[in-house]
Amino acid sequence: xxxxxxxxxxxxxxxxxxxxxxxxxxxxRNSRGNEVISKLVTDEVLFKNNNPNNINNxxxxxxxxxxxxxxxxxxxxxxxxxxxxxxxxxxxxxxxGVLSAQPNIRGLVFDLSLIDxxxxxxxxxxxLIGYRIxxxxxxxxxxxxxxxxxxxxxxxxxxxxxxxxxxxxxxxIRYRFNDSATFVFATVTPNxxxxxxxxxxxxxxxxxxxVILTNTFFNPVMLEIEMVEYxxxxxxxxxxxxxxxxxxxxxxxxxxxxxxxxxxxxxxxIKDQYTGKPLFEVKDIQNNxxxxxxFNIITNI
Amino acid sequence: MELxxxxxxxxxxxxxxxxxxxxxxxxxxxxxxxxxxxxxxxVLNFDKLNSNDMxxxxxxxDISAWFSNxxxxxxxxxxxxxxxxxxxxxxxxxxINFDVEKNNYVNHLGDEIDGVSRITNxxxxxxxxxxxxxxxxxxxxxxxxxxILYRDTNNRTSFxxxxxxxxxxxxxxxxxxxxxxLIGVTDVLETKNDIFIDRGNTTVMERMLKMSEVNSLxxxxxxxxxxxxxxxx
Numbered sequence: 001x002x003x004x005x006x007x008x009x010x011x012x013x014x015x016x017x018x019x020x021x022x023x024x025x026x027x028x029r030n031s032r033g034n035e036v037i038s039k040l041v042t043d044e045v046l047f048k049n050n051n052p053n054n055i056n057n058x059x060x061x062x063x064x065x066x067x068x069x070x071x072x073x074x075x076x077x078x079x080x081x082x083x084x085x086x087x088x089x090x091x092x093x094x095x096x097g098v099l100s101a102q103p104n105i106r107g108l109v110f111d112l113s114l115i116d117x118x119x120x121x122x123x124x125x126x127x128l129i130g131y132r133i134x135x136x137x138x139x140x141x142x143x144x145x146x147x148x149x150x151x152x153x154x155x156x157x158x159x160x161x162x163x164x165x166x167x168x169x170x171x172x173i174r175y176r177f178n179d180s181a182t183f184v185f186a187t188v189t190p191n192x193x194x195x196x197x198x199x200x201x202x203x204x205x206x207x208x209x210x211v212i213l214t215n216t217f218f219n220p221v222m223l224e225i226e227m228v229e230y231x232x233x234x235x236x237x238x239x240x241x242x243x244x245x246x247x248x249x250x251x252x253x254x255x256x257x258x259x260x261x262x263x264x265x266x267x268x269x270i271k272d273q274y275t276g277k278p279l280f281e282v283k284d285i286q287n288n289x290x291x292x293x294x295f296n297i298i299t300n301i
Numbered sequence: 302m303e304l305x306x307x308x309x310x311x312x313x314x315x316x317x318x319x320x321x322x323x324x325x326x327x328x329x330x331x332x333x334x335x336x337x338x339x340x341x342x343x344v345l346n347f348d349k350l351n352s353n354d355m356x357x358x359x360x361x362x363d364i365s366a367w368f369s370n371x372x373x374x375x376x377x378x379x380x381x382x383x384x385x386x387x388x389x390x391x392x393x394x395x396x397i398n399f400d401v402e403k404n405n406y407v408n409h410l411g412d413e414i415d416g417v418s419r420i421t422n423x424x425x426x427x428x429x430x431x432x433x434x435x436x437x438x439x440x441x442x443x444x445x446x447x448x449i450l451y452r453d454t455n456n457r458t459s460f461x462x463x464x465x466x467x468x469x470x471x472x473x474x475x476x477x478x479x480x481x482x483l484i485g486v487t488d489v490l491e492t493k494n495d496i497f498i499d500r501g502n503t504t505v506m507e508r509m510l511k512m513s514e515v516n517s518l519x520x521x522x523x524x525x526x527x528x529x530x531x532x533x534x
């Protein structure tokens with residue numbers, strides 16, 4: 001037994017509104033497949049489960065979600081790859097600034113009027129803690145800046161004030177927390193200067209820069225579903241299932257473990273037409289099944 | 302990222318839908334403590350949001366939504382405190398309705414309470430007494446809303462009070478923000494005043510005497526839990 005130890009993994013109880021589901025299809029391993037990843041409607045394919053320990057109320061069972069895929073859309077042979085990841089909130093940085101009372105606290109400024117209504121409640125004071133922020137370049141085609149992200153460590157509604165600096169005739173915009181304001185000031189990490197290079201401040205964003213906010217409520221999951229014509233059970237039937245071979249007409253029948261006809265083949269020889277010398281033995285699949293070769297029919301003769 | 306692989310036989314495809322149960326996990330970390338600072342105007346409001354906040358508090362409610370409103374009476378067991386209400390009367394040590402203490406105070410709701418501490422009932426091995434209860438007809442009953450009610454019976458003491466939850470007295474409704482140097486720091490700074498200061502000039506002979514107690518290099522390093530500042534050449 002150990003004291004003071006705790007686990008850091010938990011079954012996620014994320015709401016479906018915070019989840020996105022994406023789909024990619026490839027007909028085989030030999031091709032890249034769809035070049036465009038399609039987005040599924042989360043509510044239609046992903047479902048929460050109820051916790052049986054609370055039978056009187058609806059309570060999410062953390063960690064266990066059920067994915068539903070309609071066979072009409074997932075009925076082709078090939079590989080379907082489904083990615084379940086936290087939803088993205090796309091917005092723009094209104095400014096990057098410091099707190100008036102704490103000029104050493106730098107942060108990002110968001111405008112609530114630019115936030116999609118369905119995400120507004122996330123911007124409640126400190127509702128964004130733990131969100132990851134990724135950055136887009138304002139130019140170019142592939143705009144996402146690679147390998148760069150920050151984590152939001154706090155956020156509060158704030159307003160700008162034009163504040164006197166040390167030099168009495170100098171003023172600058174700074175921010176102070178005001179819960180009536182429509183701007184949100186968020187601190188991020190990392191943003192502190194390295195002590196060895198104190199004049200270098202890590203990049204945390206720029207005014208007017210497009211950004212992507214992503215929650216960290218759960219770790220992304222990827223599901224690869226391979227639709228095949230034969231699986232290991234088919235092989236087991238072929239190897240270990242009941243079989244009959246009709247010596248009169250050469251029909252070779254394989255049955256499943258319930259002794260139902262699974263596959264039927266014609267067995268025959270090809271002989272030299274002049275000498276009658278056998279050249280090949282052929283096993284050809286029989287498309288028109290001969291039901292008179294049923295296992296119970298044969299074994300009860 | 303976790304990759305889950307499944308194989309589905311097209312020959313056994315059910316009509317309708319395919320269902321897969323998947324596990325979704327969260328790996329968590331602790332950001333540590335935050336720094337608080339008051340909001341300008343010292344107010345909080347919700348009117349800029351269009352739906353419930355992350356704690357389920359509805360939009361357009363006032364600051365009281367942060368506080369507990371549905372207080373109920375709760376009870377438990379403890380040790381007797383009746384001795385604190387004993388009087389100096391040699392014959393009648395425990396007197397009913399005698400205020401051992403009177404104390405006017407303001408409760409968590411901001412209400413003025415004329416609090417009293419007294420024994421309210423003694424009968425058949427039962428002693429009921431209160432601390433800081435409002436002096437009104439509900440004192441000593443289950444309707445008492447302030448202070449704590451005790452019942453001593455059969456060598457057992459139970460207490461009962463009305464829970465107060467989050468309120469003005471125990472909650473700070475200020476903005477909190479994160480200072481980066483405190484990331485991962487989960488406790489407030491602790492000052493230890495058990496400091497060893499040796500000015501080194503107590504006597505001219507003291508250093509020599511200490512050296513005479515040292516027999517080896519290990520002793521020198523460990524002496525006085527690091528008393529000597531050893532510089533390795």
